[in-house]
Amino acid sequence: MTQSLGFGRMVSLLLAFALGIWVSASGLVDSVFTYWEDIVYLTKQHLVLVASSGLAAIAVGLPAGIWLSRPSMERYAETVMQVFNIGTTIPTLAVVALSMTILGIGFPPAFFGLFIASLLPIVRNTYAGLLTVPSHLKEAATGMGMTRRQLLWRVELPNALYVIFSGIRTALAINVGTTPLAFLIGGGGLGELIFTGIDLMDTGMLLAGAIPTAALAVAVDFLMGQAQLHLIPKGVNPLR
Amino acid sequence: MIRLEDLTKIFRTPNGDVVAADRVNMEVPTGEICILLGPSGCGKTTALKMINRLIPPTSGKIYIDGKDTATLDDIELRRNIGYVIQQIGLFPNMTIEENICVVPRLLNWDAKKARDRAAELLDLVGLDARQYLRRFPKELSGGQQQRVGVIRALAADPPVMLMDEPFGAIDPINREIIQDEFLKMQSEMKKTIMFVSHDIDEAVKMGDKVAIFRAGKIEQYASPDRILAHPSNEFVADFVGADRTLKRLRLLTAEEVARSDAPITSRSTKIDDARQVLSAARARIAVVIDSDHRPVGFVTADEMTGASGTVRDLAHPLPATVPVRADLRAVVSEMFAQDTMWLACTDDQGRFAGVISQPDVTAALRATYTRDRRASEKLEAS
Numbered sequence: 001m002t003q004s005l006g007f008g009r010m011v012s013l014l015l016a017f018a019l020g021i022w023v024s025a026s027g028l029v030d031s032v033f034t035y036w037e038d039i040v041y042l043t044k045q046h047l048v049l050v051a052s053s054g055l056a057a058i059a060v061g062l063p064a065g066i067w068l069s070r071p072s073m074e075r076y077a078e079t080v081m082q083v084f085n086i087g088t089t090i091p092t093l094a095v096v097a098l099s100m101t102i103l104g105i106g107f108p109p110a111f112f113g114l115f116i117a118s119l120l121p122i123v124r125n126t127y128a129g130l131l132t133v134p135s136h137l138k139e140a141a142t143g144m145g146m147t148r149r150q151l152l153w154r155v156e157l158p159n160a161l162y163v164i165f166s167g168i169r170t171a172l173a174i175n176v177g178t179t180p181l182a183f184l185i186g187g188g189g190l191g192e193l194i195f196t197g198i199d200l201m202d203t204g205m206l207l208a209g210a211i212p213t214a215a216l217a218v219a220v221d222f223l224m225g226q227a228q229l230h231l232i233p234k235g236v237n238p239l240r
Numbered sequence: 241m242i243r244l245e246d247l248t249k250i251f252r253t254p255n256g257d258v259v260a261a262d263r264v265n266m267e268v269p270t271g272e273i274c275i276l277l278g279p280s281g282c283g284k285t286t287a288l289k290m291i292n293r294l295i296p297p298t299s300g301k302i303y304i305d306g307k308d309t310a311t312l313d314d315i316e317l318r319r320n321i322g323y324v325i326q327q328i329g330l331f332p333n334m335t336i337e338e339n340i341c342v343v344p345r346l347l348n349w350d351a352k353k354a355r356d357r358a359a360e361l362l363d364l365v366g367l368d369a370r371q372y373l374r375r376f377p378k379e380l381s382g383g384q385q386q387r388v389g390v391i392r393a394l395a396a397d398p399p400v401m402l403m404d405e406p407f408g409a410i411d412p413i414n415r416e417i418i419q420d421e422f423l424k425m426q427s428e429m430k431k432t433i434m435f436v437s438h439d440i441d442e443a444v445k446m447g448d449k450v451a452i453f454r455a456g457k458i459e460q461y462a463s464p465d466r467i468l469a470h471p472s473n474e475f476v477a478d479f480v481g482a483d484r485t486l487k488r489l490r491l492l493t494a495e496e497v498a499r500s501d502a503p504i505t506s507r508s509t510k511i512d513d514a515r516q517v518l519s520a521a522r523a524r525i526a527v528v529i530d531s532d533h534r535p536v537g538f539v540t541a542d543e544m545t546g547a548s549g550t551v552r553d554l555a556h557p558l559p560a561t562v563p564v565r566a567d568l569r570a571v572v573s574e575m576f577a578q579d580t581m582w583l584a585c586t587d588d589q590g591r592f593a594g595v596i597s598q599p600d601v602t603a604a605l606r607a608t609y610t611r612d613r614r615a616s617e618k619l620e621a622s
Contacts, residue, residue, distance in 0.1 A: 140329025143294055143402075144343050144393075145319030154342075158333035235376035236333045 031204025032211070038193060043212055046189035049107075049182055050220075053114035054175050058168060061119050065126020065164070066152070081127060088120045092178040100185040110187025117178050118171035125167025129160030161232050169224040176217045180209070190216075242268040242291065242400060242432055247300035249286050249456075260286040262456040263300070268449065270305075270399075271430035275443040278453035279479070284436050287453070288402050291434060292318050304400055319346055322393030322401035322431070326408040328385050330377040336362070336388055337373040343396040354395075361391035365421060383414040390422065394429070403435045407442070419445060440480050444468065444487055452476050465491050485605060489569035494562055497604045498585045498594035504529050505539065507552040514551050515544050525595075527584050528555045533591040535561055535584040561586045564593040568601055 023029055068077040090098075096113035103109035133156050141155045157164075183191030193209025196202075234240045249261040260283045268274040276284035289295040291302055293314050302309045309317055330339050337358045344354035359369035365387040377385055386407065393401055407415045407422075423446065426433070437443050443450045444464040451461040452475075460472040468484045468491075471477035480487065503521040505514045505528055518526055518541045528537040528551055537555035544554060559578040562571050564585040575583055575598060582597035 134327070136325060136327035136329045137331060139294065140323070140325055140327075141331070141342075143292055143318055143323035143325070145315050145317075145346055146342075147315055150346070155331055155333070159331070161333075233333050235331075235335070235378065 028204060028207065031202075032208045035193060035205060035208040039190075039208055039212055042188065042190050042192055042209070043216075046179055046191075046213075046216070049110060049114060049179050049187060049189055050172075050175055050216075053111050054118055054172050056111075056115050057118040057122055057171055057175070060115075061122030061167075061171070062126055062164070064119075065123045066130065066157075068123070068127045069130035069156075077127065081124065084120050084123060087116075088124075092117045092174065093181055096178070096181050096185055105186035107187055109185050110182035110189075113185070114175055114178055114182065118175040121167045121170040121174065122164075123167075125170070126160070126164050129163030129167070130156050132163065133159045158233065159236055162228070162236055162238065165224075165228050165232060169221070169228065172220055172224060173217065176213075176220050180213055241270045241303075241305055242274075242434060243303040243306075244287070244291075245301040245303070247287065247290060247302060248298050249283070249290060249295060250298045259456045261290065261297075264456070264458055266451055266458060266461055268432055268434060270432050272448040273426065273433040273435055273446055274449045274451060275447035276434060276436045276451050276453060277438065277440065277443045277479075280438060282453040283456035284451075284453045285404055286456075288404055288434055288436050291402055292321050292323060319343055319396070320398050320400070322396075322398040324389055324393045324401070324403040324406040326405040328389040328409065330385055330388060330392070332377050334376075335373065336375050336377065336380070339377065339388060340392050340395050342392065347396055349396075357395060361394060362388075364425065365391055382410050383418060386410050386414075386418055387421070390418075394431075399432060401431050401433045403433060405436055405438070408437075408439075415442075422446075440487065441490075444490055452479060486569070488605060489572060489601075490567045492568045492604055493564070494566050494568065494571050494585050494596050495564045495593070497568065497600050498564060498596040499600065500594035502527060502595035504592060505551050506530070507536075507550065507555060509551045511544050511547050511549055511551060511554065514539060515541065518544075525582070527558075527592060527595060529592050535586065535592045538584075558584055562596070563588075568604070571596055572598075572601060 067073060068080055092113075095117050096110070099109040099113035099116065103112055137155055137159065138151060141151045146154065179189050180191030180194055182189045183195055190209045190213045193205050194213065195209075197204075197206030197209060229237070229239050232239075244264050244266050247261055247264040249259070251258040251260055262283075264283075264287055266274070276287060278284045286295055290297045291304075291309075293309075304321075330336075331342070334342075337355065340358040340361060341349075341354040344357060349357075355373075358373060362369040362372055367384060367387065372380070372384075377388070380388065386409070390403075390406060393403075407418055410418065419442065435446060437446075447464050449461065450464050450467050452459045452467065454475055460467055460476045462470075462472075465488060467476065468480055468488045471480060471484070477484070501521075503517050503523050503526040505517055505526045507528055507530070514526060518524070524541045526539050527535050528539060530536050535558055537557050539551055539554050539556070547554060559580055560574055561584045562574050564587055571583065575581070581599075582595055584595055585593045587593040
């Protein structure tokens with residue numbers, strides 16, 4: 001087992017090494033680095049978009065999901081969720097384009113489009129997570145004398161946390177993946193290098209945008225995975 | 241003490257009203273266990289849940305220790321009633337300690353006091369506190385979770401407990417063990433307990449009183465022995481089963497039936513002397529005991545007739561003995577297993593405590609019938 005693992009690792013190392021030699025020989029590395037200043041500036045812009053729209057989606061999505069799961073909302077919640085589910089089928093590019101028609105160009109429509117695209121999984125998972133908390137847990141908690149609020153904070157939310165967190169992780173993955181499109185409506189970000197690179201057939205410029213975008217997506221997902229592993233209490237975390 | 245007065249619950253459904261509890265009147269004295277028993281859908285769980293107002297009553301009153309609970313706030317009321325459910329309902333996100341401390345925390349206990357209480361309770365059910373306090377529910381076996389579910393309800397030492405089929409989800413062997421443990425705890429705690437069950441054997445074992453429900457009404461409310469000996473109607477008789485007399489075997493222990501004055505002898509006794517003992521006691525069999533007063537064998541009068549020497553020469557080994565604390569069901573079972581009409585009983589130290597025979601057992605069952613009948617005749621006469 002350890003031997004075969006070692007072999008696989010060696011092969012992939014060799015492949016990566018060969019790729020590196022090929023890339024540097026083709027001069028691509030140098031051409032990517034000529035855009036270094038642009039990369040730094042646009043990455044910052046990109047991150048601001050991701051972080052602001054992501055946080056806003058969490059800030060709105062969590063309470064919305066909680067609110068929809070309350071017994072008083074039972075009658076309307078399913079209808080609202082149906083609308084949301086239809087919403088998720090709209091391609092993100094269309095969402096971005098639609099928000100431009102309302103809010104014009106620049107940061108606001110980009111922010112709004114990304115916010116909407118990442119809102120849906122958060123609301124959906126918060127709602128579904130809270131609904132799947134077994135009713136006997138709620139009965140036990142109520143029977144022991146918890147108030148509605150204590151029931152929510154001490155029993156329902158902790159037990160739905162894993163599902164809610166998965167929703168946030170999905171939302172951020174969508175968000176990071178969609179952010180390059182923000183350039184198309186004047187929102188800036190690394191999309192500027194990618195789309196301009198495509199238009200000018202400039203592979204170096206294209207990669208200068210694409211590589212950081214890809215790295216960012218992998219990094220965000222990795223961080224969220226680690227957070228999911230370590231932040232969610234052991235008793236309700238299937239990963240532990 | 242719990243008292244229910246004309247407690248009624250009507251569920252309004254699209255298909256018309258359903259009466260789940262119909263003017264239920266009953267009283268559970270302080271320190272007793274009352275079993276609510278009946279087929280599913282008979283309203284026993286509804287009656288229970290109205291006490292802590294998980295289901296609001298349609299009408300009627302509930303008194304706990306003489307106080308009308310309608311005057312209390314829902315939350316306040318529930319924090320002062322222990323509540324155990326069949327699904328156990330331990331919170332998976334909390335450790336065992338946090339689970340036990342839920343109610344103490346709701347009551348704003350000092351953190352250290354709550355922690356100490358959790359450890360004390362774990363010890364009470366034989367779980368090592370150091371080992372289990374920090375664990376999560378999923379790391380415990382079903383039986384262990386069930387125990388924690390029970391002690392969680394006891395954490396704030398409520399005078400009243402409501403238990404909704406608390407031992408329903410565990411395997412029969414563990415259920416027996418936990419029932420015994422719980423009865424032992426109850427003999428010291430003296431809580432006033434309402435206990436829902438659908439298992440007549442559990443009711444006979446656990447209950448001081450049993451209330452049999454049908455369609456929201458109490459059909460009979462009496463001691464287990466009385467319900468088994470004198471079911472008030474056809475329904476109750478059917479529900480407790482055709483073998484109800486056999487079930488009563490569990491209600492008596494060998495101690496109450498065994499003859500402690502049965503003749504005994506020792507191995508070194510001369511046969512003549514042993515024969516004298518038997519004829520004085522007008523018995524056919526003597527139990528042979530050793531120097532520690534433990535029963536080791538028996539001799540019969542027939543075999544001793546005309547024989548000489550000591551008892552040692554004629555003694556037969558005993559097929560089995562039963563502890564004097566055992567209930568009659570275990571005793572009879574042992575008799576059938578050994579194909580014998582009688583058995584020697586031993587006390588906790590293994591010393592001879594008497595002899596129990598099949599006629600003694602049947603006489604005891606008959607005696608409780610006649611005693612009950614006489615009592616009820618007297619009641620009617622007065």
